[in-house]
Amino acid sequence: MTGKNDLENCEEVAEELKKWEKTVRNILGVSEEDFRILGEAWTSLSEEERKEITGNVLEKLLGSPGLVGDSEREFTPELLAEMMETICCSEGGDMAVNVFLGSVRAVSMGLSLGAILLLVSSLLSLLAEKAGGEKVLNIARVLSWCQSVIVESYLLVRNAVLSRASGVSPKVLDNLVRAYSRDLLERAARVLGSG
Amino acid sequence: MDEELYKNFSEIKRIGGEAALVLGLDDDVFKDFAEAWASLDLEEKRRLVGEAVSSLLEAPSVVVTLKRAGFSEEFLVEHFVEVLDALCGEDSGDKVVKVFLGSLAALSISLEVSAMILLIGVLVTLVAERLGGAAGAARLLGWCGCVMSEGYLMLRDTVLARAGGVDPVLVKRFLEVYSGGCG
Numbered sequence: 534m535t536g537k538n539d540l541e542n543c544e545e546v547a548e549e550l551k552k553w554e555k556t557v558r559n560i561l562g563v564s565e566e567d568f569r570i571l572g573e574a575w576t577s578l579s580e581e582e583r584k585e586i587t588g589n590v591l592e593k594l595l596g597s598p599g600l601v602g603d604s605e606r607e608f609t610p611e612l613l614a615e616m617m618e619t620i621c622c623s624e625g626g627d628m629a630v631n632v633f634l635g636s637v638r639a640v641s642m643g644l645s646l647g648a649i650l651l652l653v654s655s656l657l658s659l660l661a662e663k664a665g666g667e668k669v670l671n672i673a674r675v676l677s678w679c680q681s682v683i684v685e686s687y688l689l690v691r692n693a694v695l696s697r698a699s700g701v702s703p704k705v706l707d708n709l710v711r712a713y714s715r716d717l718l719e720r721a722a723r724v725l726g727s728g
Numbered sequence: 729m730d731e732e733l734y735k736n737f738s739e740i741k742r743i744g745g746e747a748a749l750v751l752g753l754d755d756d757v758f759k760d761f762a763e764a765w766a767s768l769d770l771e772e773k774r775r776l777v778g779e780a781v782s783s784l785l786e787a788p789s790v791v792v793t794l795k796r797a798g799f800s801e802e803f804l805v806e807h808f809v810e811v812l813d814a815l816c817g818e819d820s821g822d823k824v825v826k827v828f829l830g831s832l833a834a835l836s837i838s839l840e841v842s843a844m845i846l847l848i849g850v851l852v853t854l855v856a857e858r859l860g861g862a863a864g865a866a867r868l869l870g871w872c873g874c875v876m877s878e879g880y881l882m883l884r885d886t887v888l889a890r891a892g893g894v895d896p897v898l899v900k901r902f903l904e905v906y907s908g909g910c911g
Contacts, residue, residue, distance in 0.1 A: 560784055593752075596749070597750055641904050643900075643904055645878070647881075650870065651874050653870075654751060654873065655750055657870075661866045669865065673853050673865045673866040676869055677845075684877055687877075693906065695888070695899065697902075707840070709887040709891055710835060710883055714832045720733050
């Protein structure tokens, strides 16, 4: 994705995200039908059922202190329901921007990237299983789309912060991560190879 | 003994364990997926992974560094067949460590974390579509995404702390403040 370092202009970010989501949509083969099925799965639930789903997911997530950190005070089932409403009931490009805004909101509350992905995955997989049958795969495709948009959004924000805070450019950082990964792999091969 | 490596393994195991609990992911889901994968012969595995890799390579912005590094489509197909074999093998031991090692392998050949997550998304849904086992597909996808992204950030924080002397906790605080401004 281009323009990772420049978050000064929010309209540009929104445009970049819309381009990104189209690319991801093509790769995953996500159709409008998939989004529609997700929306239907959510809107077909009663308010009680929505509260039950968001409450259950939140309860499990809060039981994972390593992933949630100190953000538990700010997260409520009502907030999750609001986020799900935004994700499930918007369309295409707008949905990507909404997912981005939902992600930065969660990050601003102290949630780690893994926890955000878990939150969305838990909610969507519960919805998928409630919907059942072939719809599970429709919703799984949207889940994969959401993951990609969330990760790319997170990196967009993180790269901007890193460049400011450390002066290390994202490109240099990627090269360093690559070299470090190779080093760890070689060490793992030695350790695991030796039993 | 490689202390740093064991520290990484131990951290990713903790995260993978917590993620599985949150998602309600049990061994049966892994077993279903592994059985579906094992039912394919090598040619079918190559065809399935080839389909996922081809669709990924059609998006130049996703894999620009990969192409620049000169990795062929054939190499990538073989590579990811091996990664999935390792993940699904009966004697594969700890799945979390396998996913982490698979991520390391992908990162080491210039695949970006977002491309990695996309690829696993395409593969899991393709396997589920063709071979059934759809019920756990969404949970499995969620789990892989969480382990991969947290594994990536763990490496990135280590590299940052070494390269720039930046404390990851400080970066997290900056991120929270900056994200508040974005919203």
